[in-house]
Structures are given as C-alpha cells and as structure tokens.
Amino acid sequence: MSYLDDANYIRGLAKKNNELFGDSLPMIASENVLSPMCMEMLISDFHGRYAEGHPGKRYYQGCKIFDDVETKGVELAKKLFNCSFANIQATSGTVANMAVFKALAKPGERVTVLPTAAGAHISHGKIGGIGVRGLDTVEFPFDKENMNLDIEGSKKVIREAKPKFALFGQSVFLFPTPLEELAEVSHELGARVVYDAAHVLGLIAGGKFQDPLREGADVMMGSTHKTLPGPQGGVILSDVKADSEINEKFLKAIDFAVFPGVTSSYHLHHCAAKAIAFAEHLEFGREYAGQMVSNAKALAQGLHERDFNVLGEKLGFTESHQVVVQIGEVGEAKGRWAAQVLEDAGIICNMNMVPEDTSALNPSGLRLGVPELTRMGMKEKEMGQVAEFYKRALIDLEDPTKVKEDVRAFKQDYRIMKFCFVDNWDAYRYNELF
Numbered sequence: 001m002s003y004l005d006d007a008n009y010i011r012g013l014a015k016k017n018n019e020l021f022g023d024s025l026p027m028i029a030s031e032n033v034l035s036p037m038c039m040e041m042l043i044s045d046f047h048g049r050y051a052e053g054h055p056g057k058r059y060y061q062g063c064k065i066f067d068d069v070e071t072k073g074v075e076l077a078k079k080l081f082n083c084s085f086a087n088i089q090a091t092s093g094t095v096a097n098m099a100v101f102k103a104l105a106k107p108g109e110r111v112t113v114l115p116t117a118a119g120a121h122i123s124h125g126k127i128g129g130i131g132v133r134g135l136d137t138v139e140f141p142f143d144k145e146n147m148n149l150d151i152e153g154s155k156k157v158i159r160e161a162k163p164k165f166a167l168f169g170q171s172v173f174l175f176p177t178p179l180e181e182l183a184e185v186s187h188e189l190g191a192r193v194v195y196d197a198a199h200v201l202g203l204i205a206g207g208k209f210q211d212p213l214r215e216g217a218d219v220m221m222g223s224t225h226k227t228l229p230g231p232q233g234g235v236i237l238s239d240v241k242a243d244s245e246i247n248e249k250f251l252k253a254i255d256f257a258v259f260p261g262v263t264s265s266y267h268l269h270h271c272a273a274k275a276i277a278f279a280e281h282l283e284f285g286r287e288y289a290g291q292m293v294s295n296a297k298a299l300a301q302g303l304h305e306r307d308f309n310v311l312g313e314k315l316g317f318t319e320s321h322q323v324v325v326q327i328g329e330v331g332e333a334k335g336r337w338a339a340q341v342l343e344d345a346g347i348i349c350n351m352n353m354v355p356e357d358t359s360a361l362n363p364s365g366l367r368l369g370v371p372e373l374t375r376m377g378m379k380e381k382e383m384g385q386v387a388e389f390y391k392r393a394l395i396d397l398e399d400p401t402k403v404k405e406d407v408r409a410f411k412q413d414y415r416i417m418k419f420c421f422v423d424n425w426d427a428y429r430y431n432e433l434f
C-alpha cells in the first residue's frame, strides 16, 4: 500500500492555493509574498540543519558556512535598522516577543500593555506570551478618535504601575506611537521600553514610519514576513551599547533568551532567506514602503468617498500600510459578515476588533492591508478600483460571484513581483520540482 496519492493530494491543494491567491485581492495586513531568491533558500540544504549558539561558538560541527550566512544577516539587519545589536534567530514575531519578555521580566512582575481591542497582538496579553511568562499587566488607555494611545492617561499608568517594561506596538496600527514622551517617563522610573514592530518593520526600515530606536525604544522586535517581505521569522534589534555592566547584561540576556530560551535550531533556511530579504529591502525598501503608505491612504480615501466608515478620519485615516473600516455600529458585529461577503467576492481580508468591541469572534471592524497589492505593482489609481469592488460587494450588495469574476480579471495584470532582485517573477506560479 502506498500513500503517494495522499502526498499528491497535498501537492494538489498547494497548487490550488496558489491559484486562489493569484486570482484574488489578498489584503490581510500581516501577509506578503516571498521573493524568488528568498524562496531558493527555503529549499536549500540549510533546511533541517542544526546550528545552536552563535557564529564561531557552536555546539555542533558543520556550521562554518552557515556562520558566514548568519554573520552577514546580522550585519545587514544592523545596517537596515541603523543599530548596534541584531539577533536574527527567532523563528517568528511571537518567538521574538517571548524571548524579550523572558529577558526583561520575571514571573509575577508587572508590565504595561495595550488592550487587544485597541489593536495589541495576542502575545501582549494574558492569553498569549505575556501570560506564558506569568507577567502581570496594566493596560494603557486608548483614544478611538485619534486611533492611538491616550498620552496623558498612559503616562499616569506608567507612573502608577512602575512596570519592568512598557510594551508598545500593535497589530492594528494606523499611526505612530507617541514614543518619545512615554519612553521618557518609563526611563525615569527605570523601566525598559519595548516596541513590537511586527507589522511596521518594513515601513520603519524604509524610513516611512517612526524610528523607534531613535525615539526611546531600548529594544524592537518584528516579524520578517509582513511589511518587510521576507520568510516567516522574527528579528530582535537594539541600539543600546554594551557600554556599562547593566547594558551588557541587557543585551546578553536577550541573546540568552532566544537560545537556549525559546529556540533550539532556529530554521537556518529561514535565516538565510532573512539575510536576502534584508539585502532586498536595503535596495528597494524605501520605495516600497513609501508606495505602501501612499496606497493605504488612497484606499482609505476611496472607501471614505464611497460612504464606508473609515476610522482615523481626523488624522487622514492612516500613516501605515493598514486601513480600518467599521461596518455598522459597535455591538452590531457585522465584521464577520463583511469578511465573508468579501471572500465570496474574491477579496481576502480579516474581521477585526475596533476600540469598544468586546468580542474578537464577533467584532464590528475590518482590517485591510496593502503590502501584497503594492508588491504586485498597484498604485494610487488601482486603490480606487479596489475600493469600488468593496462598494459593489458590501454597499450595493451585488452578487459576489459576479464581483469575483471581475476581481479575477483585474488581478491578472498584477501577478509580477516588484521590489526584488529577480524580474518578471510570477508570484503565484506554482513551481513544480517533479
């Protein structure tokens, strides 16, 4: 008996998935597509090898060549983020967060975080990484009108909570965090300032969002597969110099928390792909990041003009790669309905809580992202066309299968990946080895 049919069944599904995304408008803000040079690393022999420790200080033999890869990757990461410390080993943004939480606080200690409804990631909460580390949390107040932290209220929270660290950065992230003022208060109290840049990492590297390491963050973590369009993985960055015993301890604690803390072998093929993604972003990141922000603004404007309730209006809707739309009133829970209608119409995005929502499973919002559409060459003009598809599906309530046909036809001109070293690469073509 052979299980070859089962194996081919999975391969068939992977092919179908390529077709699905190739024919759709993928607009999940945390997603992106991988460049061919990065992809090549994923099928290289680095896959499955072990390299615990750091370049030159290994527990296994056979790492000499990989040592050069990691050394170059760290050098490129430092250059990209203009900083003195980089650890590129974390296997995801969540793993990077776990390492930093472990390095900076012990179980039972207190930290300050944003609430999930205000856009914080689950790893910032008791049900996620913060809870796994056993930390106590106090939440910052959030201002829905500005879609940002309430600055004075947050300062008060920091002063009263006296946290081990203050954690910033969001999954729903429209506007830069008022970091300088909040970092100052945190540092006065001896708290470290931690900035989770998972979503906005590529915008920061491209110089198109805030620059947390210059605005007071002691450490910044991120995912390497969102606005920074590399392989799935994480990175930890800092510009704290090892110029005192306390700072040296801080940096060592981060390395030690990654390994042996939260990784063993750290997916060397992904590490090699991260190094290439850093090189590609050094080359194309500024232009790519700028176009993402311009596209998000154009999409927000297009949706607003078509009578959608786009949040953040007072400040121009967005300064990032994201747009947040509220469907109906808070409590009406129409986000799930809208996300499903859009999927039926060939647009893939996710329902999301907006401030004041109480259920992540029944929220009233939609979070939209433009990283992938931008990478496929769409610009401001195309964002108007995309907004029109939303109107047809959600406001005109046109038959979604008809909208889907038009989305499919529209998308065929946007399949070639931009902002990478290889030209004419169809991002959705399934590359068969056999």
Ligand SMILES: Cc1ncc(COP(=O)(O)O)c(C=O)c1O
Residues within 6 Å of the ligand: 030, 092, 093, 094, 095, 097, 120, 121, 123, 169, 170, 171, 172, 196, 197, 198, 199, 223, 224, 233, 234
């Ligand atoms: C703010 C934030 N932090 C961390 C993560 C987790 O990243 P990963 O999926 O790489 O574990 C996310 C994921 O979207 C996020 O939005």
